[in-house]
Amino acid sequence: MEAQHQLPQIELGATGFTVSRLGLGGFHQVEISSEIVDQVVTAFIEVGGTYIETARSYGRGASEDKLGRVLAGRRDGIVLASKSGARDADGIRRDLDASLKALRTDHIEFYFFHGVNTLQELDSIIGPDGAMTGLLKAREEGLITGLGFSSHRPPLLYLEAIRRLPLSVILIWDNYLEEQYVPEIQREVYPLAREKGVGITAMKPLADGFLYREPELALRYALGSGSEVLICGMNRVEHVQQAARALVKGPLDAEARQAALHRAPELGTYVCRQCGVCSKALMALFRLEGYVDRQMIDFLPHDPADYALRLRLANWFDLGEIARERFLEMDWDQGALQTEAATIACPYGIDVGRKAALALAKLRDDKPAYL
Numbered sequence: 001m002e003a004q005h006q007l008p009q010i011e012l013g014a015t016g017f018t019v020s021r022l023g024l025g026g027f028h029q030v031e032i033s034s035e036i037v038d039q040v041v042t043a044f045i046e047v048g049g050t051y052i053e054t055a056r057s058y059g060r061g062a063s064e065d066k067l068g069r070v071l072a073g074r075r076d077g078i079v080l081a082s083k084s085g086a087r088d089a090d091g092i093r094r095d096l097d098a099s100l101k102a103l104r105t106d107h108i109e110f111y112f113f114h115g116v117n118t119l120q121e122l123d124s125i126i127g128p129d130g131a132m133t134g135l136l137k138a139r140e141e142g143l144i145t146g147l148g149f150s151s152h153r154p155p156l157l158y159l160e161a162i163r164r165l166p167l168s169v170i171l172i173w174d175n176y177l178e179e180q181y182v183p184e185i186q187r188e189v190y191p192l193a194r195e196k197g198v199g200i201t202a203m204k205p206l207a208d209g210f211l212y213r214e215p216e217l218a219l220r221y222a223l224g225s226g227s228e229v230l231i232c233g234m235n236r237v238e239h240v241q242q243a244a245r246a247l248v249k250g251p252l253d254a255e256a257r258q259a260a261l262h263r264a265p266e267l268g269t270y271v272c273r274q275c276g277v278c279s280k281a282l283m284a285l286f287r288l289e290g291y292v293d294r295q296m297i298d299f300l301p302h303d304p305a306d307y308a309l310r311l312r313l314a315n316w317f318d319l320g321e322i323a324r325e326r327f328l329e330m331d332w333d334q335g336a337l338q339t340e341a342a343t344i345a346c347p348y349g350i351d352v353g354r355k356a357a358l359a360l361a362k363l364r365d366d367k368p369a370y371l
Contacts, residue, residue, distance in 0.1 A: 005248050006048035010228045012079075014197030015146060015168050017109065019051040019079050021229055022247050023201060024240075026054025026063040026082075028233035036235070038070040043237040045074065047244040051229050053171070053201070054103075055083035055114055056095045064102035072104055080105065081148060081169070081201075083114030087124040089134030096138055110169050111135055112148035113161075122160055132165060150203075152317050154291075155184040162192050169199035171231065173317075176221045176264055177207045180271055181290025190226040202227035208313050210296070213265045216246040221260050224251030262348065269349040270298040278344055281332060282356065289359035291323035299358065327363040334360055 007020040024044045029037050041052075052071075054063045064082060071078060080103065084095035096111055113125055113132075125131045138144050146168025149161045158172060170193060174185055193200050205222035206215055222230055223246075230247070234240050252260060261273050272278075272286035272295065289295055293314040302310065341356035361367055 005244065007244055007247055008250070009048070009050075012051075012201075012228050013169060013193070013199030015110075015199050017079050017199075019229060020049045021223065022047075022049055022243055023051035023053055023229045023231040024049055025203065025231045025233040026052065026067060027058050028235040029054070029063045029066050030059035032235045034066045034069055037066045039237050040234055040240060041067070041070045043240040044234070045078075047240065049240070049244075050077055051079045051081070051201070051231075053081035053083070053110075053231055055112075056099050057083070057085055057114065061098065061102050064099055068103040068105070075105055079109045081110040081112065081171075082108055083112035083148070083150060083171075084131070085114045086134075087113075087121055087131050089129045089131060089137075092131040092134040093138065096134075096143060100143065107143060107145070109145045110148045111138070111144045112150050112169075112171065113165075114150050116149065116151045116157060116161065117153045119157065119160065122157065122164070126164060136166070154319070154322065155182065155189045158185075158189045159192060162189070162196055162198055167196075167198050169201060171201045171203055172227070173204045174202040174222060174225050174227060175205050175207045175211060176218060176260060177210065177266060177271065177294060178204070178290075179225065180267070180274055181287040181295065183274060183287075186226050199229075200227040201229040201231050203231045205230045205232060207266075207294075208316055210294075210309060210313050211264075211266055214263075215242060216249075217252075217260055217264065219243060219246040220249060220252045221257055223247060224253075224257060267348075268298075268300075269351070270300060270355065271295045272350065272355070273348055275347060277347060278352065279340060281330075282337060282341060282344075282352070284330070285332070285337060285356065285359050285363075288323045288327055289355075289362055291317075291319040291326075292362045293320075297362075324363055324365065 007022050009018050010021050012019050054067055082099045084092045086092040086095050116122055135147050147166060148169045149165060149167050150171040151157045158170060172185060190200060202222060206218050211218040232243050274283050296310040296314040338356050342353040344352040346352050
């Protein structure tokens, strides 16, 4: 890309690093050869990319090893992050040492507590001989610059982690599909992170590939949602170039974001946009439905490839049990919800009565009468 098409740069929280607003995710490097990884990384650096993240668990170290090979001799200027699922000090130190060896470096900018999914795990990390102790020691030794946190669970864990851990950066999921049922990310997590000076990186801007139909729309929407860096799992040079072109155009403004929610083909006439026409109870019901299956399973016609993608991705976050627990706690009058839903004229063309019946069935773990 020409100079005028170079990626925009941004300060990453209070870390002291200025990085590209597009980050290269390492998960999908497992799928491709080292030769193609080299091509992808080269293309990424050529468009001004500087932030690369991976994890010890990606391909049991394969992603780190491939990236380490292709970054040899061009590590300068790259802000590198990796992650560990260990919860104890000894375990995370072993993982860090393995990451450093695989990545062929003596220093990693950010090392993450990876995939922390319960408060009990967070307690273990913080407790005696927990992983936090191990990373703080590694930071003192100069092996890492800062600590990071990632999870695939509701925002409560991020809020607790930001309050309780000396974090430099978080990695959180954010895109125009997930925003419709987890608005707490933008309303609560981002403001607290900014207050604490914690850098914000957002994964899954294309919702694990579900938002493939208009990737520029999805990327520019996500760019304006509050994170500093969008982490994309790019495994082709064309993906890098496509993402860079989108980010160079900048985030959608407020009017364009609203228009995107009408236009977005994946949301269609089923996904609730939380617009406020329905009652708070109905909107909460549809958010819980999102926890069950991301509102992907709508029993509407789709072409076979799209349907297969929905089936593969619907349970990616595995939040169904949490959704059903919360549903029972709400103790809603289900008949009243369905009665209300039948009266709603949705501005997005959703058959709200049908959607309410289906959402209730999912949360009860049974089938609606009309299926």
